[in-house]
Amino acid sequence: MPKTATAPPASPALSVSRPSTAVSAERRHEVDAMVARAKTAAEQFRRLDQEQVDRIVLAMVRAGVRAAPELARIAIQETGFGVFEDKVVKNFVATEFLYDYLKDKRSVGVIDEDVERNIVYIAEPIGVVLAITPITNPTSTVLYKAIVAAKTRNAVIFRPAPLAIRSCQETVAVLVKAAEDAGMPPGALQVIPDAAHEVTHYLFKHPGVDFIWVTGGPKIVALANASGKPGLSVGPGNAPVYIHRTADLRGAVVDILISKTFDASVICPAEQTCVIDDVVYEEMVAEFQRMGAYVLTDDETDRLATFAFGCGDKVNLQALGQAAPELARRAGIEVDPATKVLLAPLPDDLVALAAHPLIREKLMPVLGLVRARSEQHAIDVAVLVTEHGGLGHTSAIYATDDSVITAFSLAVRTGRILVNAPTAVGALGGIYNNLTPTFSLGCGTWGGSSTTENVNYRQLLNVKTVSRRRTPPQWFRVPANSFFNSGALENLRELDTKTVVVVTDGPTEHRGVIDLIRARLHSEHVYVFSDVTPEPDEGVIQRGVEMLDRVRPDLIVAVGGGSVLDAAKAMRLFHEQPGQTLDELTLPFLDPRKRVAEYSREPHRVRLVAIPTTSGTGSEVSPAAVITVGPRKQTLVDYSLVPDIAIVDPLLTLSLPPAITADSGIDALTHALEAVVSIFASPYTDAFCVQAARLIFDSLPRAFADGSDIQARTDMANAATLAGLAFSNAFVGTNHALAHAVGATFGLPHGRANAIFLPHVLRYNAALPTKFMPAPGYSAYVAPDKYAMLGRVIFGGRQPEDARSRLFRSVDDLLRAVEMPRTLAEAGVDEDTFLAALPELAMTALLDVSNRTNPRMPLLVELTDLLRAGFYG
Ligand SMILES: NC(=O)c1ccc[n+]([C@@H]2O[C@H](COP(=O)([O-])OP(=O)(O)OC[C@H]3O[C@@H](n4cnc5c(N)ncnc54)[C@H](O)[C@@H]3O)[C@@H](O)[C@H]2O)c1
Ligand SMILES: [Fe+2]
8 A cells, every 4th residue: 555554455344334324414514613623723834934843843753752652552452453563663663764854854935945047945835634544554654644744834634544543543642732732733633533434525525625645545545536636645555576586585585574574564565475586486485484484385375365355355354464373373274373474375377376366465474475487477477466456556676686676677667666675664764775754655646646756745735936037148159260351361371281172162263262272271182162052952062071071171161152151061060970961950949059959069070261252141150051952941050060260351252243242241231130139139249230230331332332442342341240240149030031931932142132121120120019029038128229229329319219210211221222122023023923922931931040039029920911011112
């Protein structure tokens, strides 16, 4: 039993004899009055502090310890079972051991604090607890439950097993006296002596009862669970014990004899069937006999079974809790008066065993014996035994071989699995192990309990979790080395390398850029991969990886626009981590710090130098690589993608035609304008956004008008990298989500797609959101203020409104100045094609990771509206 025992099959038998009458009105009044008293006491109890509570608990424990022998005597006298000395021990476990466990525990107010996670736990009592206690431990369970209830400031009403009422009353009397003297509110400990089922049923449904705490047989457990009230019910046990061939047999025999004779086995975790490996069976049984056990003949076994279990599913009360010689005598078997335990050999065939009456819990010094043919057979027998009334309770194994202990533990469904220790005393905790001391052994759902634990004060508390808001720490990560300004390419000369792969695209190779690179590299082998296409797809990446796998370079130099740099980042990733797939690594996420996709944390084997020839993407410093997968753009994001070295040489951008200058420049501006309002924006990223935007507004029109203006090119090159550093840490937003969807579907250059949505997204984010983005680091909706801040720093304006509109107007002016198409229609997208694609585009944009850091949470309909605005203007 769970617990503590109550006689499992026995208890139903014990209580059926009561007449079943409805509760009289008068009795109902009396019960109501007791519950009302308990309720008042519980309210007063709740006002006591930890010190007052601990004083009450100590007083109860002292009184319980002093009364241990007397209460044991009363228990024996009333129930007629068990062993006096052992009942005394049980009473000590329920007081002294319990106190040792409880004394330093906090059970009132703040009981725990998790400083790291900013969480405080506050304990509150439950209120009125109805405690059902068993006949098997009629005083110890009462001592234990009463003390645990006091520790948790709960009032208890005991309803003891019908044949153990006086034991309960006497125990409570001892405790009430001591506890009330120490300050316990009167009414906090009461006994309802009615054994009538009706009173129990009435209490189970009573509105004044807050919690039902049952220790008993399966029927009362089921009844309590059906009452509809919160509760904790623990039921019967039927512990198997496996003696493996590696066990210390002599030690095991003594343990089992201690345990099986403990209180004449009226305790639910006691050993019930012993499964012994074939090779040690004879030796084990001989040792049992030498130590005082008696092996029953087949005939005697049958006689005992008939005596104890011959009357249907009820146990013969005469068979419970007697010493072995007395039990034998009652069953008509003759044994030596010194006999400790009766051993009953049981069938080893599983079907025959399942049908044997002695497979059940035997609350008497009778232990079944089964000879095991193999480890698996032994485990099967143990499992079978638990399935006959012992699921969830207790089992044991004696072995020194860890693998069999593990196999047994995995297979057997019991809440406690004791290794090389007696179960009866062991499962109560504190004697043979560090289990929590208890007389309430949770049996898990298998046994009708909500827990498999050794129940104690924690289960009698309502614990409140006070969780303080926590703003997660942020970061600002940048690549180790960035070189900039005209001539920065010279830094290639410093690199120590043997084999280099230069990644680029056809046009860049034709412009002679690779020669500039080669001339500055001191390496034995320089290979060139020039197949990157704009907005690169998986095929390009794969071909690049094949080349890297073949050549095994120690350095990759990526030189080109964002497409080239992104392709090179992905190539290095899949070359170094051949087991990874694009599909897994681009798994969508809500919070980059918690996402499921796992990037390798190993140091790179191949260094990556990124040399941009456009001034836009910031890919040379960013942790992102955008890859086209079918009709979609997928973003790989992880700091392991950041290049080791960025070389930002504006001389390489002089050849950019005006359209690409504009496209890539607006991409950079979009990075700054999205990062500044991102939910991950910080003072660090804001600083980069401001300077990047300032440089772009000033220099992009000049670079566009005169591609050879080296000052304008230099400012643009630096601005793009600064914006890259900002969005590498704050990330982008809805503008990029829309641009990715539209760009991939209609083949628009990335920057141009950004340009079309930029004015709309700025106004969208500046308006009052329909839905805010949940973000602990972003407490108020500051996006409009951030735009105003940026506008004021660059363009002036006193009022936020004014500064913001200056910013928005300047964006419009800039887009016009660099001749950006203002609508998708202008960019050449056909209306019918657009409308047909619209639902899919909106969904693609919604799922884009860029949305995760937008300050406003975009709704699907809002994205649809923004897409329409992008088409029609
Ligand atoms: N990784 C990131 O953090 C990040 C950020 C934003 C955008 N992107 C991605 O970057 C890509 C866009 O990159 P991009 O805007 O640099 O364009 P791009 O790399 O696609 O280049 C566009 C065209 O310009 C040509 N070109 C490049 N440099 C030139 C030069 N100096 N002179 C003449 N022609 C030149 C290229 O050969 C190509 O034909 C997109 O795939 C986009 O999704 C990545
Ligand atoms: Fe971009």
